[in-house]
Amino acid sequence: MSCGVPGMEDAGCLFLFGYNPNTSHPIVARRVVRAKEKGAKIIVADPRFIETARIADIYMPLKNGSNVAFLNSFAYSIIDQGLVDEEFVRDHTTGYEDFVKVVERYAPERTKDITGIDPAMMNEAARMYATAEPSSIICWGMGVCQQVQNVEAVHTCAAIACITHQIGKPNSGVAPVRGQNNVQGACDMGALPNFFPGYQSVTNPEVREKFAKAWNIPVDKLSDHVGYKVSDIGHLVEDGKVHAFVNMGEDPLQTEPDAANLKRQLEGLDLFVCLDIFMTQTCAEADVILPATSWGEHEGVFTACDRTFQYFSAAVPPKGECRHDWQIISDLSTRMGYPMHYENTKEIWDKECRELWPGAYGATYEKMAGLGHAQWPIPTLDHPGSPDLFLGGKFSTPDRRARLIAHDFVYPTEMPDEKYPLVLCSVREVGHYSCRSMTGNCEQLTDLADEPGYAHIAPADAKARGIEHDDLIWVYSRRGKIITRAFVDDRINEGAIYMTYQWWIGKTNDLMLHHVDSRSHTPEDKYCACQVERIDDQMWAEEHCQELYMALKERLFKKADRQYVDSDELGVPTELDEADVTPDPQPATA
Amino acid sequence: MGSKFVIADPRLCVGCHSCMAACLVKHFVPGDVPMARLNVVSIGNGMTTPIVCHHCEDAPCAAACPTTALYHDGDRVAVDISRCIGCRSCVIACPFGAVEIVSRQSTARLRDVKLNPVEESYVIKCDRCVDRENGPACIEACTSHALRLVSDADFRQTVAAKHAKTVESPQSVL
Amino acid sequence: MEKHMVVCPYCGSGCKFNLLVENGLVVGSEPLNGLTNQGELCLKGYSGYDFINDTKILTPRLYHPMMRTSREKPLKRVSWDTALDFVAEKLLAIKEKYGPDSIYCTGSSRGTGNESNLVMQRFARACIGTNNVDNCART
Numbered sequence: 001m002s003c004g005v006p007g008m009e010d011a012g013c014l015f016l017f018g019y020n021p022n023t024s025h026p027i028v029a030r031r032v033v034r035a036k037e038k039g040a041k042i043i044v045a046d047p048r049f050i051e052t053a054r055i056a057d058i059y060m061p062l063k064n065g066s067n068v069a070f071l072n073s074f075a076y077s078i079i080d081q082g083l084v085d086e087e088f089v090r091d092h093t094t095g096y097e098d099f100v101k102v103v104e105r106y107a108p109e110r111t112k113d114i115t116g117i118d119p120a121m122m123n124e125a126a127r128m129y130a131t132a133e134p135s136s137i138i139c140w141g142m143g144v145c146q147q148v149q150n151v152e153a154v155h156t157c158a159a160i161a162c163i164t165h166q167i168g169k170p171n172s173g174v175a176p177v178r179g180q181n182n183v184q185g186a187c188d189m190g191a192l193p194n195f196f197p198g199y200q201s202v203t204n205p206e207v208r209e210k211f212a213k214a215w216n217i218p219v220d221k222l223s224d225h226v227g228y229k230v231s232d233i234g235h236l237v238e239d240g241k242v243h244a245f246v247n248m249g250e251d252p253l254q255t256e257p258d259a260a261n262l263k264r265q266l267e268g269l270d271l272f273v274c275l276d277i278f279m280t281q282t283c284a285e286a287d288v289i290l291p292a293t294s295w296g297e298h299e300g301v302f303t304a305c306d307r308t309f310q311y312f313s314a315a316v317p318p319k320g321e322c323r324h325d326w327q328i329i330s331d332l333s334t335r336m337g338y339p340m341h342y343e344n345t346k347e348i349w350d351k352e353c354r355e356l357w358p359g360a361y362g363a364t365y366e367k368m369a370g371l372g373h374a375q376w377p378i379p380t381l382d383h384p385g386s387p388d389l390f391l392g393g394k395f396s397t398p399d400r401r402a403r404l405i406a407h408d409f410v411y412p413t414e415m416p417d418e419k420y421p422l423v424l425c426s427v428r429e430v431g432h433y434s435c436r437s438m439t440g441n442c443e444q445l446t447d448l449a450d451e452p453g454y455a456h457i458a459p460a461d462a463k464a465r466g467i468e469h470d471d472l473i474w475v476y477s478r479r480g481k482i483i484t485r486a487f488v489d490d491r492i493n494e495g496a497i498y499m500t501y502q503w504w505i506g507k508t509n510d511l512m513l514h515h516v517d518s519r520s521h522t523p524e525d526k527y528c529a530c531q532v533e534r535i536d537d538q539m540w541a542e543e544h545c546q547e548l549y550m551a552l553k554e555r556l557f558k559k560a561d562r563q564y565v566d567s568d569e570l571g572v573p574t575e576l577d578e579a580d581v582t583p584d585p586q587p588a589t590a
Numbered sequence: 591m592g593s594k595f596v597i598a599d600p601r602l603c604v605g606c607h608s609c610m611a612a613c614l615v616k617h618f619v620p621g622d623v624p625m626a627r628l629n630v631v632s633i634g635n636g637m638t639t640p641i642v643c644h645h646c647e648d649a650p651c652a653a654a655c656p657t658t659a660l661y662h663d664g665d666r667v668a669v670d671i672s673r674c675i676g677c678r679s680c681v682i683a684c685p686f687g688a689v690e691i692v693s694r695q696s697t698a699r700l701r702d703v704k705l706n707p708v709e710e711s712y713v714i715k716c717d718r719c720v721d722r723e724n725g726p727a728c729i730e731a732c733t734s735h736a737l738r739l740v741s742d743a744d745f746r747q748t749v750a751a752k753h754a755k756t757v758e759s760p761q762s763v764l
Numbered sequence: 765m766e767k768h769m770v771v772c773p774y775c776g777s778g779c780k781f782n783l784l785v786e787n788g789l790v791v792g793s794e795p796l797n798g799l800t801n802q803g804e805l806c807l808k809g810y811s812g813y814d815f816i817n818d819t820k821i822l823t824p825r826l827y828h829p830m831m832r833t834s835r836e837k838p839l840k841r842v843s844w845d846t847a848l849d850f851v852a853e854k855l856l857a858i859k860e861k862y863g864p865d866s867i868y869c870t871g872s873s874r875g876t877g878n879e880s881n882l883v884m885q886r887f888a889r890a891c892i893g894t895n896n897v898d899n900c901a902r903t
Contacts, residue, residue: 005777005778005799005800006799006800024775025775025776025777026806026807027775027777027779027800027801027804027805027806027809028777028800030804145902146902177776178776178901179775179776180774180775180776180873180874180900180901181771181772181773181774181775181776181778181873181874181875182773182776182872182873182874182875182876182877182878182881183776183873183899183900183901184776185873185877185878185881186871186872186873186878186881186899186901187873187899187901188878189871189878189881189882189885190881190882190885190897191870191871191872191873191881191884191885191897191898191899192897192898192899192901193895193896193897193898194895196885196889197882197885202889202895211889211890215886215889215890217890221890221893222889222890222893223864223865223889223893223894223895225895226895227865227888227894227895227896227897227898228865228868228896228898229898229902230868230870230898230899230900230902231902233868236868241865241866242865242866242867242868242896243858243861243862243866243867244854244855244858244866244867244868245867245868245869245870246851246855246867246868246869246870247869247870248869248870248871248872248876248880248884249870249872249874249875249876249880250870250872250874250899250900252900255900267835270854270858271851271854271855271858273851276826277825277826277875278815278822278823278824278825278826279823279824279825279826280823283826287831287832287835288829288830288831288832288847288850288851289826289829289830289831289839290829290847290848290851291825291826291827291828291829292826292876294815294816294825294875295770295773295816295874295875295876295877296770296783296790296813296816297816298876298877299877300876300877300878300879300880301877301878301879302771302773302778302877302878303778303878304771304776304777304778304799304800305775305776305777305778306778306800308778308799308800309878310771310778310780310798310799311771312769312770312771312877313768313769313770314768315766315768315770315783315785315790315816316785316788316789316790316816317788319818319825319827320825320826320827320828321827321828321829321844322826322827323844324880325872325876325877325880325883325884326879326880326882326883328848329880329883329884329887330883330887331844331848332848332851332852332855332887333886333887333890333891335848335849335852336852336855336856336891336892337856337891338887338890338891340883340886340887340891342883345877345879348879348882348883349878349879349882352879352882352883352886353878353882370769371769371780371796371797371798371799373798373799430806430807431807431808431811432808433774433775433808433812434874436822437815437822437823438773438774438812438815438875439774439808439812439815440815440821440822440823441814441815441818441819441820441821441822441823442811442812442813442814442815442819442821443814443819443821444811444814445807445808445811445812446821446822448807504822516902520902521902522902523902553822553823556823556824557820557823557824559839560823560824560825560826562830562838562839562840562841563826563827563828563830563839563841564828564841565840565841
């Protein structure tokens with residue numbers, strides 16, 4: 001984000017594009033309400049009438065999968081109405097002419113059948129965004145990122161902010177609001193195939209030199225080329241390129257698209273190691289399971305979506321033989337002949353982050369104590385941190401100028417057809433998180449929402465299929481078929497259904513298409529074709545659903561019970577078979 | 591004295607369901623039913639708001655209840671779930687849709703012997719958290735301050751404001 | 765009752781709150797006046813803590829290292845030494861046979877924290893010699 005979360009409420013206009021803060025970030029959603037109270041204009045562009053649309057000045061019901069056509073037209077409207085800040089474009093950007101050459105083909109009149117947006121509304125929204133004082137912010141979420149043209153849409157969003165000078169000043173610019181609590185942090189810390197910590201490129205020889213020196217290894221030991229992306233792991237295993245997978249704290253068999261196929265592909269690994277806190281569906285397939293401490297049992301630093309480092313402490317001691325993730329990996333590395341030793345997380349933070357990433361040097365544990373925080377860039381000990389990036393129009397390119405890029409529109413990969421006439425879009429559950437291994441084990445959150453979840457469907461689409469609210473239904477695509485419950489919802493556009501990806505029985509990712517874009521390799525989780533069908537025998541369906549849920553739980557509990565089976569003769573089959581470790585029937589509740 | 595109840599401002603509600611979670615937590619105690627007593631409802635393109643009991647002074651739910659599972663307790667309509675027989679008269683009587691009947695399986699026990707599970711019905715309705723130190727849990731949990739407790743004093747204020755407005759522009763009521 | 769300050773492990777808002785601990789169990793949460801949350805929490809912040817206590821609602825916690833030496837055999841509990849030596853040996857053999865890029869590591873964008881990611885990426889780059897390290901940012 002080029003601005004801080006608190007600053008959102010002081011912007012003059014918030015343009016929410018493919019971002020539903022009310023379910024993904026309720027605490028950010030409250031800033032949107034507050035901005036509105038302070039007089040900000042709110043524009044919402046989303047195929048669903050999301051909660052924020054209620055308080056929007058303009059709600060733009062764009063069609064699923066039309067982002068780049070929409071943004072090109074938005075840019076066209078800005079240029080056409082003479083709203084470009086020519087001085088800012090001249091002094092702080094490059095590539096404006098080429099940008100115009102692309103977007104000039106996207107007059108709102110010409111795209112209205114693709115986007116579903118009336119040209120007058122497009123012009124009004126463009127004017128509202130471009131002229132807002134003191135600043136506008138474009139906020140987006142997975143509605144932009146999980147599309148086939150994700151990078152393209154991000155380029156265009158950034159360009160729109162630049163040509164209107166709605167970036168490079170306080171509380172302005174672009175706000176891709178990160179979904180997971182530490183996705184910003186994992187990227188900051190170099191858990192990316194192209195960057196060392198602090199976005200220092202792995203292909204830069206000087207950077208490699210610096211890290212080799214710090215890590216005490218000859219520079220030629222460091223790989224000079226960008227690594228693979230984790231979203232390709234299935235194909236990489238299938239093609240014999242990857243033979244071992246060390247997976248820390250992720251559950252790809254729940255969170256990656258076309259999960260059933262991925263499971264088959266991962267069987268081709270020579271070694272599959274999981275570090276986790278729960279027996280997830282992914283752990284159940286592992287060769288080695290290393291139990292890690294959970295949040296609440298370890299300390300460290302998270303990075304919030306607006307680049308704010310914050311320290312968190314441990315509340316309870318580790319359970320069983322659990323070790324911290326960093327201890328496990330350091331120990332493993334040492335056993336492999338490359339010793340790594342750290343006393344605590346502070347030592348890791350100081351040595352591996354602050355010393356090696358100049359932009360984070362000022363983010364000390366002392367500064368983050370209590371309610372303290374440090375927002376990068378924070379290069380020196382006395383630096384206050386940086387809620388806003390690119391102030392004064394100075395961008396992080398070599399010539400400090402923003403590069404304006406536009407792209408032609410491309411349709412989504414799998415368009416609806418006669419057999420699969422509906423668009424399936426994967427969205428988020430407000431009371432559950434990610435693969436649900438954590439929130440699914442929280443009693444109250446489970447009481448509020450549990451399997452098989454819901455597919456939100458427009459009343460007309462439901463009626464055409466004889467589906468009533470709360471009916472159990474089949475949803476199927478070219479990848480699979482799952483059972484879920486219908487939520488007949490008059491805020492949903494016709495021709496599309498929306499399912500949250502948290503459910504293990506109503507598993508959206510058994511249906512989603514595994515297609516990644518060529519640049520960021522992000523799956524196209526917002527768009528594939530599907531069909532929905534009512535289940536005639538609802539009684540049977542209820543039972544079937546329960547049976548599936550129980551069977552899945554039982555399978556995982558049995559797997560986890562193996563941790564209580566001691567064995568001196570490892571690998572020698574014992575008389576102990578699965579039946580012997582069946583857990584006791586559900587204990588009666590008092 | 592008039593009753594007090596929880597009311598929501600739909601303009602502020604962000605539909606995050608935090609109030610429901612807080613309500614459920616409050617009732618997450620042995621002998622109670624862990625369910626939210628208010629429901630966030632979204633209707634059409636304009637309304638999202640929690641629906642919650644108004645604790646009516648002349649409460650039709652309490653009048654309809656044959657077993658006094660719902661009864662007047664000072665300025666609120668109180669609930670005694672143990673007396674509920676699940677007849678749903680209150681559900682029909684309530685004009686707000688703020689009363690629910692749920693069925694739960696419970697396992698009766700005779701010393702150590704588990705008897706067959708039986709289906710039991712309970713009335714689920716806001717108790718205004720009178721037994722809670724800081725007042726209604728939902729109000730405390732609301733992330734956008736959309737919920738508040740209203741009482742007679744608030745109504746007097748509202749009416750006074752309306753009076754003032756009417757005096758200022760009498761044509762508005764003509 | 766003990767109180768321990770944490771940052772929420774769910775969305776990216778970065779809300780601060782206290783975990784309330786009684787007899788080694790996390791029993792509640794209490795919002796703090798953090799930069800983004802200003803004393804507010806959503807339902808996940810209020811009610812999303814008890815998985816730490818191993819409630820066994822959806823799936824159980826892992827307490828001990830487990831492994832299997834072939835896919836036909838069931839998992840068995842082993843010591844940390846056995847498990848880590850096995851992994852080390854296998855990884856070295858795979859690296860020897862197919863090269864460092866045949867090994868894939870993930871960091872985590874969830875509750876593990878920045879430090880675990882720092883250590884994981886150093887392990888992938890310096891110990892194994894690959895840039896095959898990533899996180900689930902895309903899902």
